[in-house]
Amino acid sequence: MQFRIDNTSDRPVYQQIVDQVKRDIALGRLVKDEKLPTVRHLAKQLAINPNTIARAYRQLEQEGIIVTKPGSGAFVANLDSNLSRSVRKKIVSDELQQIAIEAFHMQIDRQTLLELFNSAVEKFNLPPRKEKSNE
């Protein structure tokens, strides 16, 4: 499990870990019931204060993304498809907001932006609507 800490980021370190765990789960790199590295191990690997890792794990547990079993460690929660999907939707939605901000500063108007967006959707052949049973 490879995480990276970005010192030039505006997000606190613990938040970066939370984000990366969520991303990995959403992208299928971490599967349900998989054991996460221990706080100590991850702290050593990333050279970070173990309290920060612990904080990240607490946050993830609060959001229902992982569960900790005393004595055994932390595991990816048995996520239902809705939670996974909502996380994924949020990731994409955040990206889209960034694009909107960029477009504003680049003075690209709404019509042009929608045209660019549609051509990207066409190019990558996104299916019009996802079927629920595929989750």
Added chain:
Amino acid sequence: MNENVIEVENLVKYFDGRCVLDGINLKVPRGCIYGLLGRNASGKTTIIRILLGLEPPTRGQTFLLGAESANLSAKVHSRIGYVAEGHNLIQNYTVGRLIKLCKDLSLHWNDKFFEHLTETFRLPMDRRIGQLSIGMRAQLNLSLALAIDPELLILDDPTLGLDTVARRQFLELAIDLIGQQNRTILFSSHILSDVERIADRIGILAGGKLVVDCALEELKNRVKKFRLIFPESAPENLYLTEIVNKEIEGREIAITVTNWNQQKQNMLETFKPSSCTELPMSLEDIFIECTKPDAVPLAHL
């Protein structure tokens, strides 16, 4: 025991008529890893030296492990590990002689741990300390401080002069330590990325004052920078509480504010900017903003 391991009360220090510390108040609770940041000559070393009783304060008081700094007993000293800036140690002694001196004078010495460290660092016993590179001196200094199993570790710029690998080794050592119960660490550093990795709380010293003193994870949520664009020229009298920095240029204002909340958001909107963008700030950005000469000292966060 849940008391504060380090307490600084209204500390003022003048050097040759120049004010270096202008009323510092600081409390470090047990088990906290406190990173003290500041530009060169901002007073970080001075605070540490006053804490350890090496330097008398001009006004105010400081306490370590409950004892007054001016009168630290040998027993209190034995619970504190100190790595001084520059890693000077005693230049003309050999490594072996210095180690023996420390061992003989210490009340509690963890020989096994020390041996492990000297082997990891490969410290030569018979070379004079003045002939070692600064990296090796730093490693020796750190090993000596750790060998006494201190409750409180005070590190003044511990990674100064260390190459990348040695710095990483030091970080990993620090993290190993943090894992052990109830140890408190106060360290000052220039290397922000290191501080961001291992600190729980952070303090930024600028202009003789502790401009920031809060938990690290809160810092980025509390200190925010905005770029405001106004339809006509920017108002001169844009007022918000706790502005750290304000730059006006034509129709734009860039302001840095701390303790950001909804109230301040509302206040900001009353000035009717045509756009308000939040600019992302890394720890480095925050540090630079807070140490600009006109930065306004903040309330304790």
Added chain:
Amino acid sequence: MFTLIKREIEDHIAYFLGAAILSSTLVVLSIWAAYNYKDEPPIYSIGLLYSIGLSIPVIVILVIGFPAMGASQMYTDRNRKISAFLSALPVTRGRILVARIITGILAILTVLAPLTITATVLWHLLMPPVPIYPCPIFDMFVTALLMVFACYCLGLLTGWASSKVTPTLAGLALTFVLIPLIMVKGFGLHTAVILVLFIIASLIRIWQKFMSTAL
């Protein structure tokens, strides 16, 4: 404490060696003098012993040497930041200072003790059984000890701030005061009292300075 004293001695071993050489030279000289002139009237040899023991070179060595040692101890401490380093360990400044002063006293005794013992022995050997003069050796020993210690304290006092030259000159100046004092008052209680007062004053001042200085 023992470790601290040991450290001081090791750092300033040169002074101890010098002291040992000086005292052994004087002891040898005294024995040679006593042996050579044993057929002469005792006064002759006693006078000779006096002139050896109190000769200008010896006095000069003592009153320059010991302030130099005191100054050297303080100066090297400041220069190499030794107390600053030791303070990080479980020692207090008070202990460092006490160890330092004890080391000084030990060095002084290294010179004076063998001399005094030799002098006492020779005195009892050479002087007629009926004591004409009460044995002045003890008084001389005490006065000499106090005088040299006073010079040493002066060295300690000035050594922290300045280079090594000033304190040794101060030591010389002090003796120009002390020698006439001893000649006027003699080796006795009066001189001893004055010296003791001076020593106490300097020790208090040294203590104050060392305790409050920035390391």
